Amino acid sequence: MNKQISANRRATSYDVARAAGVSQSAVSRCFAPGGSIAPATRERVLKAAAELGYRPNALAQGLISGRTKLIAVLIASHTNRFYPEVLDELTHRLTERDMRVLLFALRSESEVDAILDQVWRHSVDGVISAARLSDAQLQMFEQHRIPVVLYNRSANAVSSASVCCDSAAGERDLVTRLLSAGHQRFGIIAGPEDSFVGEERRRAAIDRLADAGINDVPVIRGDFGYESGGDGARELLGTDPAIEALICVSDQMAIGAIDVARQQFNRSIPEDLSIVGFDGSDPATWLSYQVTSIRQPVRRMTEATVAMLSDLIEDPEAAGEKRLFAGQLIEGRSARLGTP
Amino acid sequence: MNKQISANRRATSYDVARAAGVSQSAVSRCFAPGGSIAPATRERVLKAAAELGYRPNALAQGLISGRTKLIAVLIASHTNRFYPEVLDELTHRLTERDMRVLLFALRSESEVDAILDQVWRHSVDGVISAARLSDAQLQMFEQHRIPVVLYNRSANAVSSASVCCDSAAGERDLVTRLLSAGHQRFGIIAGPEDSFVGEERRRAAIDRLADAGINDVPVIRGDFGYESGGDGARELLGTDPAIEALICVSDQMAIGAIDVARQQFNRSIPEDLSIVGFDGSDPATWLSYQVTSIRQPVRRMTEATVAMLSDLIEDPEAAGEKRLFAGQLIEGRSARLGTP
DNA sequence: CTGTTAGCGCTTTCAA
DNA sequence: TTGAAAGCGCTAACAG
Numbered sequence: 001m002n003k004q005i006s007a008n009r010r011a012t013s014y015d016v017a018r019a020a021g022v023s024q025s026a027v028s029r030c031f032a033p034g035g036s037i038a039p040a041t042r043e044r045v046l047k048a049a050a051e052l053g054y055r056p057n058a059l060a061q062g063l064i065s066g067r068t069k070l071i072a073v074l075i076a077s078h079t080n081r082f083y084p085e086v087l088d089e090l091t092h093r094l095t096e097r098d099m100r101v102l103l104f105a106l107r108s109e110s111e112v113d114a115i116l117d118q119v120w121r122h123s124v125d126g127v128i129s130a131a132r133l134s135d136a137q138l139q140m141f142e143q144h145r146i147p148v149v150l151y152n153r154s155a156n157a158v159s160s161a162s163v164c165c166d167s168a169a170g171e172r173d174l175v176t177r178l179l180s181a182g183h184q185r186f187g188i189i190a191g192p193e194d195s196f197v198g199e200e201r202r203r204a205a206i207d208r209l210a211d212a213g214i215n216d217v218p219v220i221r222g223d224f225g226y227e228s229g230g231d232g233a234r235e236l237l238g239t240d241p242a243i244e245a246l247i248c249v250s251d252q253m254a255i256g257a258i259d260v261a262r263q264q265f266n267r268s269i270p271e272d273l274s275i276v277g278f279d280g281s282d283p284a285t286w287l288s289y290q291v292t293s294i295r296q297p298v299r300r301m302t303e304a305t306v307a308m309l310s311d312l313i314e315d316p317e318a319a320g321e322k323r324l325f326a327g328q329l330i331e332g333r334s335a336r337l338g339t340p
Numbered sequence: 341m342n343k344q345i346s347a348n349r350r351a352t353s354y355d356v357a358r359a360a361g362v363s364q365s366a367v368s369r370c371f372a373p374g375g376s377i378a379p380a381t382r383e384r385v386l387k388a389a390a391e392l393g394y395r396p397n398a399l400a401q402g403l404i405s406g407r408t409k410l411i412a413v414l415i416a417s418h419t420n421r422f423y424p425e426v427l428d429e430l431t432h433r434l435t436e437r438d439m440r441v442l443l444f445a446l447r448s449e450s451e452v453d454a455i456l457d458q459v460w461r462h463s464v465d466g467v468i469s470a471a472r473l474s475d476a477q478l479q480m481f482e483q484h485r486i487p488v489v490l491y492n493r494s495a496n497a498v499s500s501a502s503v504c505c506d507s508a509a510g511e512r513d514l515v516t517r518l519l520s521a522g523h524q525r526f527g528i529i530a531g532p533e534d535s536f537v538g539e540e541r542r543r544a545a546i547d548r549l550a551d552a553g554i555n556d557v558p559v560i561r562g563d564f565g566y567e568s569g570g571d572g573a574r575e576l577l578g579t580d581p582a583i584e585a586l587i588c589v590s591d592q593m594a595i596g597a598i599d600v601a602r603q604q605f606n607r608s609i610p611e612d613l614s615i616v617g618f619d620g621s622d623p624a625t626w627l628s629y630q631v632t633s634i635r636q637p638v639r640r641m642t643e644a645t646v647a648m649l650s651d652l653i654e655d656p657e658a659a660g661e662k663r664l665f666a667g668q669l670i671e672g673r674s675a676r677l678g679t680p
Numbered sequence: 681c682t683g684t685t686a687g688c689g690c691t692t693t694c695a696a
Numbered sequence: 697t698t699g700a701a702a703g704c705g706c707t708a709a710c711a712g
Contacts, residue, residue, distance in 0.1 A: 064704045065691060065692090121397065144350060364705090368706065372708095378681055402706095403705085
């Protein structure tokens with residue numbers, strides 16, 4: 001019994017080679033970037049390939065060449081939930097550069113190890129992480145020359161490549177403006193303790209307030225989402241009705257706070273209470289809220305991220321660069337702002 | 341010169357075999373689900389593997405076994421932008437079942453072919469498509485026994501598996517309630533022509549209105565997003581100030597419409613104007629909007645999707661099932677509703 | 681239970 | 697420019 005091609009087996013380069021009357025390696029060269037092949041041969045091969053519906057097998061290519069064009073994208077679930085622009089932009093820019101996205105959404109820190117195990121097994125060419133990685137985990141990648149670019153978080157010990165929005169500067173800017181508008185009593189609605197950007201913003205706010213001689217500012221922690229922003233506002237305003245400004249580390253929490261302040265505490269925003277957010281996400285610009293916030297330059301940041309990753313893949317010895325983008329103040333209408 | 345293990349080469353099963361003093365296939369069996377191996381050997385192997393940091397290479401596994409555990413997820417960019425729950429839930433449920441997500445975000449129909457080419461090359465075990473696929477494209481997968489589950493869209497010709505929210509029924513329900521509350525003049529803010537769910541909802545609304553003897557209802561098309569909802573409202577209310585109810589095929593468009601109606605046309609919602617949306621996405625429940633809408637049971641739907649896909653992967657000959665989930669009415673406060 | 685053997689589909693020298 | 701041959705790292709018979 002000869003080797004039957006069962007009707008639905010996918011065509012291999014051998015099938016194409018046989019059909020075109022050339023060797024298998026000729027077929028391979030046909031689909032390679034700079035493969036030397038005679039125009040006539042090339043045409044015959046491509047014709048046969050088209051007829052058979054042949055497409056190079058990415059697994060085999062990756063296995064032999066050591067290049068998979070696969071990029072692992074790690075992102076905290078809440079980031080995509082509350083700020084979907086990031087993943088969307090990243091995915092598109094990667095696709096544009098002929099790379100594929102292996103997506104991992106993290107609901108908690110504890111999942112990271114299991115996920116890195118998978119990342120590792122799949123021989124990805126690079127990693128973009130919008131989730132926190134430990135130094136040990138980063139070292140693991142560095143050791144094996146797998147480029148990693150951190151998105152909106154940076155490592156302390158290991159010198160890894162990263163693209164960040166300058167949360168601290170942005171938050172300081174916001175607080176400075178609130179101070180110069182005369183606000184004296186503040187409340188902070190922060191993020192979870194394990195959030196890098198959340199903590200960065202919280203600290204920046206507290207430090208700036210301390211510089212102005214304001215200490216012991218009450219802090220409530222939320223999860224970046226709408227509900228938790230409302231809860232935070234309820235608790236802060238309930239405890240101290242004299243609070244004049246609420247500093248929220250995300251737009252969705254600011255929005256939740258605005259709704260609760262207006263509807264349950266009967267405050268006019270910003271006349272009776274200033275509320276600021278952070279991110280510049282879509283809903284923050286909606287007419288009902290117009291949150292005073294800091295917009296992250298997502299497009300430039302994602303562009304920088306994949307550009308940097310591409311470069312590192314080309315030259316794995318290149319040093320990891322840290323790029324810091326300034327956020328842009330959105331005045332909005334949810335806070336009374338003074339001059340910088 | 342003997343075969344040096346360069347410090348950063350990743351360990352293979354041969355390395356582990358050598359270290360443990362067993363054959364390579366013993367190592368393989370150690371990591372296989374039901375591989376028969378003596379406990380003692382097993383332990384030696386696992387120890388060696390741990391020391392070398394060995395992890396099976398997914399590429400090689402996929403190549404030889406024909407199973408990659410890779411699932412291609414196709415999703416329209418705007419779906420993730422305006423309704424991120426879907427991708428998040430899908431990703432988690434797939435991960436739970438030990439499958440990996442190869443993500444493709446589509447900005448336009450024209451990208452589909454290029455993307456399917458990639459899907460194909462990567463030998464995925466299955467496909468989840470929350471983007472429109474043509475019959476030809478579906479047949480291609482069917483021919484090669486690659487299971488596809490359509491999410492919120494169904495094919496006409498080909499009988500493919502699908503999980504949908506019953507948009508038509510939901511929209512009819514909504515319109516019926518609006519009618520029974522006495523509304524007579526309507527406007528529709530629809531989605532792009534190439535959107536499956538958008539068109540389904542638009543048609544259902546128009547048909548239900550026609551049943552009630554109401555014809556020639558003005559339709560404006562948006563892109564499911566906030567801005568376009570506002571634009572639609574502006575145009576409809578500008579043209580016909582007597583409109584009593586706005587039917588929007590997405591929540592974010594409903595939200596945009598609410599803001600414009602309130603702030604630019606000075607309408608009280610729902611007293612002066614009823615506005616309904618669709619999806620039951622997060623922002624629709626925010627206090628400032630409380631959009632009257634139909635909630636898609638996303639969790640049950642995504643669960644059904646990956647369960648169905650798993651089953652099809654186990655048994656590729658199984659017939660594709662179509663599951664239709666009823667949407668749940670959210671009364672909200674953006675529309676005056678009558679009894680069903 | 682264990683080792684041997686034969687590929688999976690491809691890229692990449694190396695000669696011709 | 698072309699083809700032959702080796703081998704990426706693994707699984708899956710098949711003997712022993």
